[in-house]
Amino acid sequence: MMRHGLPHNLNFRWRDRLSVALTALLPVLFIVALEQRGIWWGSPLAALLAIGSLQGPMWSLLARERGPLFAAACFPLLLAHYFSAATGFVLGMLRGETTRDRWFARAALLFAILIFGVVQFAGGAYTAEFDGQQDESAHFMSGLMVRDFLIQRHLSHPVSWAEQYYIHYPRVRFGHWPPLFHVAEAAWFLLLPPSRVSAVLFLGLLALAAAIAFYRVARIVARSPGAILLTCLLLATPLFQQSAALIMTEMLSLLCGLCFLHALIRLLRDGGRAPAKQVALWAGLALMVSGIAACLVPAPFVALLFARRWNVLQLRFLAIPAIVALAVGALWFPLTMPSWHIMAGWAGFAVSAPWNVQYLLVLAGPGFVALAAAAILTLIRKPEPVAAACAAVLLSTIAVSFVLRAMAEPRHWVLTLPCLLLLGAIFVRRTIEIVPGRGRFVAAAVLAALALTFFPWERYTQTPSGFSALADQVKRPARMLVSGSGWAEGSWIVVTSLREQRPSSLIVRSTKVFRSRGSNLPEDMPLALDRMGIETVILDDRSAFRRFSPGDRLLRESVLKSRAWSRCAQSGQLSAYCRTQRPQVPIEPLKLNLGLYFDRSVVEK
Secondary structure (H helix, E strand, C coil): CCCCCCCCCCCCCHHHHHHHHHHHHHHHHHHHHHHHCHHHHHHHHHHHHHHHHHCHHHHHHHHHHHCHHHHHHHHHHHHHHHHHHHHHHHHHHHHHHHHHCCCHHHHHHHHHHHHHHHHHHCCCCCCCCCCCCCCHHHHHHHHHHHHHHHHHCCCCCHHHHHHHHHHHCCCCCECCECCHHHHHHHHHHHHCCCCHHHHHHHHHHHHHHHHHHHHHHHHHHCCHHHHHHHHHHHHHCHHHHHHHHCCCCHHHHHHHHHHHHHHHHHHHHHCCHHHHHHHHHHHHHHHCCCHHHHHHCCHHHHHHHHHCCCCCCCHHHHHHHHHHHHHHHHHHHHHHCCCHHHHHHHCCCCCCCCCCHHHHHHHCCHHHHHHHHHHHHHCCCCCCHHHHHHHHHHHHHHHHHHHCCCCCCHHHHHHHHHHHHHHHHHHHHHHHHHCCCCHHHHHHHHHHHHHHHCCCCCCCCCCCCCHHHHHCCCCCCCEEEEECCHHHHHHHHHHHHCCCCCCCCEEEEHHHHHHHHCCCCCCHHHHHHHHHCCCEEEEECCCCCCCCCHHHHHHHHHHHHCCCEEEEEEECCEEEEEECCCCCCCCCCCEEECCCCCCCEEECC
C-alpha cells in the first residue's frame, strides 16, 4: 500500500464492502462504549475482529512474504484505507449532488432551518410533555425499554424483565407495533441520553432526510426552484409538522415510503434487478415500521401497468418485493398476535368498520386531490415513471384501506401525502405543455392558485401541560396512582421515568384499574388504595381534556375527603396528594392484564 498508494476505484468485493461499513461504524461503537462502558467495549472489539477475519487471505500473504509483525503493523493502515474509502464515498455522493444541482446545499440548509427552527423549536416540540397524541408516550416508553434492556442486559429472563418493566411503567407496548422504530430509537438513546430533546432531535434528522428524499424526487418533476417550493409545501402540511414534533412512527414511515417511491421510479425507468431489490428492501423496512406499509405491496404491479413496462412485468422481478414484504408481515404480526381473529380485528378487516378515505382531502387540501386525479387520468395518454409510481402508491393505498380499515386517522395516510403533491405538480406542468400560447402560464397559475387556496395552512404547536413541573415536586421512587385521560397518564409515566433510575417507581393507571373493576361503593376505593400500597395520587382536573368517569369521581371523593391524604404538590390544574397515614391492610402485589393483544396477566414481584 505504501509503495503503490490507494486504488483509483472502489469496486471492492463483498468482503471489502462489509469491512468499509464496519470501519465507518467504528467511531459510533467507540462513542457508545465510552458512554456505557463495561461489556459495551466488546462491540468495537468485535467489529475490529470481524474486519481482520474478513481479510484473512491478505494477512496470510503479508505474513508469508514479510513476516507476522509486518502483517500486524499493516492493520492500522488497512483501517485508514477503509475509513478513507467510506469518507470518499460520502463526499463523492455529496459532490455529485452539488455538481448536478447547484441548489442542493442551499435547499438542504433551508429544510434544516424550517424543520429544526420553525416546525420543532417554534412549535414547542422540545418543551412538550408527550401528550400530543394518545400513542406518543407508548412509542417513547417502548424505545426506552429496549434501551434499558440493552444497558441492563437481563438476558437470562428477558420476558420476565419486560413484564416487570411494564408493571412499573404501564405504557410500554412493544410488540403492538412492528419493532424497527423502537429499535432505532433505542440505538439513538445509546448515543445521546434519553430525553424529550434527544428524541425530538432524532425525529428532526428523520424529517430532514425525508425532506431531502422528497426534494430529489420532486427535482424530476420540476426544476430545482420549483422542487424547493414543493418541498416547502410538504413541510407546511399539518401532518408533516405533527409527525416531526411527536414521538411517533409516521416520520420514519414517510422516509421509508419516499425511498420506496424513488426505487420504484428507477424500476419503471431503468428496469433491472437492483431497483427491484431496493423496492423489496424499502417495502420490508416500511412494514417493520408500521402496518400501514401493507398498502405498498401491490404498488409495483400497478405502477408497471400504468407505465406500460410490459418487458419488466415478469415474475422474477415482481416476485422479490411481494415475497419479501409478505414474508416480513407473515413473520412478525402472527408472532405478536395471539390469534388470527384478533389480528384481523387489529387490522380493521371488517366491512362494518368505516372506510376513512375522506382523510385524503385533509392531507394537502381538496385542490391537490383534484389535481392528482387529473394527473392520473393523463397517464392514459402519456405514461411517465414518476406519475405512474405516485399513482400506483395512491391507488394501492385506497384499495388496501378498503379491505384493511384500521387507517382511522389522517396520520395513517402519510404515505400518500408526497404522492398528492407530486401528482399535483405533474398536472400543472402538463398543463403548461398542452395549452398553446401564453395562456398556458395563466392556466397553470390558476390551477396552482386554486390548489394553494384550499391548502391546509395551519401551524401545529404544543405547550407544556405541567407534568414536568409537578414531577419535580413529588418524592420518588414511590407507588403512584395517576388519574386522567390516557394521554395524561402516559405523559406522567414518561416524565417520571426520565427522572429516576429505571425501573424504580411503580405507577398505576386509573383507566386500567378502577374503571375496569367498576367499583361503585365509597368504601371500596380507600381499601383498594391501601391494598395497592399507593403513596402518591396524581389528579388531572383539566376538564377540557377529559370526562370524569364514575371511578374518577369516586377516587377524587375518597382522596379529598379522607384524612389519610393531603395535597403535597401542584402545577396548574394538576395536583399530587401524598399519604399521611399508613395503609390499614397488607399490601398486595399488583396484577395487570396485558390487554387485548396479549391475553395474559403479569404480577408484581
